[in-house]
Amino acid sequence: MRRALSLLIFFAAVLCRLSVRAQTAKPLNVYFIDVEGGQATLFVTPTGESLLVDTGWPGARDADRIVAAAKQAGVTKLDYLLLTHYHGDHAGGVKDLAARIPIQNFVDHGENVEQALGTPDNYNAYLKVRANGKHIVAKPGDDLPIGGAKFHVVSAAQETIAKPLPGEGAPNPLCAQFQPKDEAKDPLLGGENKSSVGVVISLGKFRMVDFGDLTWNKEHDLVCPNNLIGTIDLYVVSHHGQDISSLPAMVHALRPRVAVMDNGANKGAAVPTFITLKSSPGLLDLWQLHYATDAKEHNAPEQFIANMGQGGTIMMGVPNETTVYLIRVEARADGSFRVTNSRNGYYKDYSSHQ
Numbered sequence: 431m432r433r434a435l436s437l438l439i440f441f442a443a444v445l446c447r448l449s450v451r452a453q454t455a456k457p458l459n460v461y462f463i464d465v466e467g468g469q470a471t472l473f474v475t476p477t478g479e480s481l482l483v484d485t486g487w488p489g490a491r492d493a494d495r496i497v498a499a500a501k502q503a504g505v506t507k508l509d510y511l512l513l514t515h516y517h518g519d520h521a522g523g524v525k526d527l528a529a530r531i532p533i534q535n536f537v538d539h540g541e542n543v544e545q546a547l548g549t550p551d552n553y554n555a556y557l558k559v560r561a562n563g564k565h566i567v568a569k570p571g572d573d574l575p576i577g578g579a580k581f582h583v584v585s586a587a588q589e590t591i592a593k594p595l596p597g598e599g600a601p602n603p604l605c606a607q608f609q610p611k612d613e614a615k616d617p618l619l620g621g622e623n624k625s626s627v628g629v630v631i632s633l634g635k636f637r638m639v640d641f642g643d644l645t646w647n648k649e650h651d652l653v654c655p656n657n658l659i660g661t662i663d664l665y666v667v668s669h670h671g672q673d674i675s676s677l678p679a680m681v682h683a684l685r686p687r688v689a690v691m692d693n694g695a696n697k698g699a700a701v702p703t704f705i706t707l708k709s710s711p712g713l714l715d716l717w718q719l720h721y722a723t724d725a726k727e728h729n730a731p732e733q734f735i736a737n738m739g740q741g742g743t744i745m746m747g748v749p750n751e752t753t754v755y756l757i758r759v760e761a762r763a764d765g766s767f768r769v770t771n772s773r774n775g776y777y778k779d780y781s782s783h784q
């Protein structure tokens with residue numbers, strides 16, 4: 431009897447400890463905020479530290495959307511703002527955002543290298559805001575000093591990592607088909623896009639990449655002739671799905687299980703990118719921030735798309751939508767993760783690594 435009782439107490443103690451562990455093993459939360467063809471992605475690590483990648487377009491619209499997502503995430507200040515580069519769809523919203531929420535640390539690739547498209551204005555406005563916080567210049571090979579998850583820089587200022595991530599670096603046979611693009615021909619293909627800060631984000635066995643608007647030829651350098659990154663769980667589709675990024679030899683070598691595309695209704699989401707994604711070995715699902723009006727039947731099934739409307743890209747003068755939805759990812763250290771569409775509550779669980 432006594433022995434039975436002590437066994438019972440023992441098992442009760444084990445159960446108690448297990449449930450405590452389950453509660454304390456918090457996920458890495460990622461919020462893909464709809465800024466309609468720009469980027470704004472909020473990360474909240476298991477230790478509660480926050481990092482926002484990019485600020486969307488200038489004006490109140492995107493800053494308000496980011497603050498609403500931060501509120502939902504329980505974030506009252508941004509510990510880090512990482513600007514991938516200084517184009518208006520990424521850095522345009524800095525001033526408006528900083529007027530709404532405190533920002534402590536600023537991460538970027540260094541000086542602006544482009545004179546077109548109002549980029550110097552974005553950069554100068556950013557410098558004024560950055561002066562109020564701590565500045566970190568991202569260098570390939572660095573880890574950002576954020577706690578709770580690893581943010582490893584693999585590209586910045588047109589440089590990419592020279593050495594593979596630990597345990598990676600296998601030859602990539604897909605490189606044999608590589609055709610470089612003439613990135614000097616078009617100002618949109620030059621300077622800032624290819625300067626993008628790219629990061630590999632990991633929590634235990636879970637791994638995702640966000641390369642901003644990094645371009646085709648730089649993507650090549652990350653995976654050719656050897657795949658310096660290895661395989662990943664989630665791919666933030668570079669450059670909103672424009673087809674001057676998402677080199678097939680990179681996407682297919684990374685073998686993401688899930689891709690999330692931050693496209694607008696009328697921006698990004700190019701048909702060749704859809705084809706690259708859909709033919710990617712092991713890809714289970716593509717989630718989109720917007721229905722892509724020009725891609726028609728290539729769009730993901732409706733339940734995987736956060737916003738179905740016509741949208742409004744500021745550049746094209748299309749009216750703004752009043753209610754927008756986001757895609758949320760909750761990732762765990764065992765490699766499992768859940769993706770949720772806030773429009774319809776549809777979610778899908780992806781399994782842990784064996």
Ligand SMILES: [Zn+2]
Nearest residue numbers: 468519643669
């Ligand atoms: Zn962009």
